[in-house]
Amino acid sequence: MARKTNARAEPRIPLSKDRVLQAAVTLADEGGIDALSMRRIAKELGVEAMSLYNHVANKDEILDGIVEVVASEIDLPSDGADWKTAIRQSAISTRDVLLRHPWASGLWGTRQGDGLARLRRGDWMLRTLREAGLSKDLTYHAFHIVESYILGFTGQQLNFPHEGEELAGMAEKFLQQLPAGEYPDFVEHVMQHLEPRHGDEGGFELGLDLILESLERLRDTA
Amino acid sequence: MARKTNARAEPRIPLSKDRVLQAAVTLADEGGIDALSMRRIAKELGVEAMSLYNHVANKDEILDGIVEVVASEIDLPSDGADWKTAIRQSAISTRDVLLRHPWASGLWGTRQGDGLARLRRGDWMLRTLREAGLSKDLTYHAFHIVESYILGFTGQQLNFPHEGEELAGMAEKFLQQLPAGEYPDFVEHVMQHLEPRHGDEGGFELGLDLILESLERLRDTA
DNA sequence: CTCGCATGTGTACGGTGTAAGCATACGGCG
């Protein structure tokens, strides 16, 4: 009553790049990356599609942006701890974040990734390796190796149905249709995936520790 | 003159799933995965888009199919060689194939992958590990670790501009725009990418050997 | 020869990203 304008009660929060990215992340989390369309993001924000373009250049910028949002969720342990446990923690955190946003690992691998959050993370990891005493050259390769492993493992894990229920059903159908007995080792592997003890929790850390210890050995023998 | 029908000289090869997949691979190789549309594949084959549906159920089947095409290009060394060199060779071949079809690693990581070629490869690798004397459990994890590394490393390499020329240009622009001196280790890493001696050839095999030797050590101490 | 089915075509629908032009509302200025 008091104000003539603004009869609507809603405070009308203005749009912003942050709000757009936030909505995009939410949408992707709920419906997968294919659910991300400019029109749907707009609807989520109670707005028309073209309005988004006042805050982002195009859809690519949104994709880059949500990867950055995800990257900024990754823990980078403060310095002081042993380098192996530090990298271990951040690797696990990276994996957790990527599993929390199942669409992210695909984008992470596809986009250039020159955003601040990813840059900060890369720098942190390189510094940690350097301060651990790895040579310049070894650090260069170690970085690639560790990153490859984290991304590769997580991506692979995401392709598999993670919920036990779903896994069992899919595995059964899969085992039935493949040439009977022709690929016994593969069959065995699928069966192992069904064993409850392989929750794929230990698997990741096992390989990670393998790599970290190898790097340490390389450092000490070089 | 002889035949009344078939005035056209062209023999009119009939369509087939194989021809469709072949065209799709060619198109993706030339223009990237985004260039793959039903209409464009059809045009490549001198046909209308809807005709493709007589040979494939939908676009997803095409995507699965071209990943299979790629997978079937991978070398699986015949048994007999040392297990480490066998896996080494096939890993390198896998990487080469994925680099040859830059769109493939994305699909490889995204699709379920229950095709014959991928299945055959998986089985081959698992068998090789088993015959190398790894335990059931260790084989299970070793498989994931090696696969993760191959896919992760290759994917990462693909995101970087591979041609020296392009790399140099991008790196320069990149280095200029990032907060000056704030991320020295990352800067150093980018610089290392520019050094000719890091053609990323050795890098892949270095990490690979690291992993294989670690697995061997695990096998012998278990 | 004829019939039926496999193969290819044409059209249409709902979806996509985004270019261009228009409406409006708000902040800084006189």
Add this chain to the structure above:
DNA sequence: CGCCGTATGCTTACACCGTACACATGCGAG
């Protein structure tokens, strides 16, 4: 206070996408 420029949002439109559906055609089996 009033004005105005600019930032923000809306509308319309275009080209392209995957594919459902109805139809044309030609070839092989009876």
